[in-house]
Amino acid sequence: MGKNRQLKEAKVSEIKEKMEKAQGIIFAQYQGLTVEEDTVLRSKLREAGVEYKVYKNTLTTLAAKELGLGEIESVLQGPLSVAFGYEDPTAPARILNDFAKDHKKLELKGGIVQGEIFDVDKVKQLATIPPKEVLIAKLLGSFKAPLSNLAYLLNAIKENKESEEA
Known part of the structure; x- marks a missing residue:
């Protein structure tokens, strides 16, 4: 087996593990944010115990399919970031939504909350929960x-x- 394939399989299992552990997962398009804006966003997410990553959509799709969440594939288009909330399922949605209000370049795309797939509207509703x-x-x-x-x-x-x- 090629080294590249081994690396991809390891990354897919890493994503799958994070998806299994997370109570709330939110996907957002981040293209156009400056380094400073991204740093501020990552800091806010870190303070709330939310892990923020950028993965290849194909690898994320493979991990989601292995977990029986293949329908999320329609959300995984273009450059996306993933926020994993392990303690509070609403935290990633709330922080990303609040940040997107002031930074129009950040756009929520959808998510998975406690095993249920959420579209953008549901994610925004989730963000209003304290x-x-x-x-x-x-x-x-x-x-x-x-x-x-x-x-x-x-x-x-x-x-x-x-x-x-x-």
């Missing part, structure tokens, strides 16, 4: 508010009875 920590905080806040109100009410009743007895 981070997991924010959602948990909101949920806990919604639990806490009624309990706090109940505590205040019981305390007011107690104080009212004490003032009547005095």
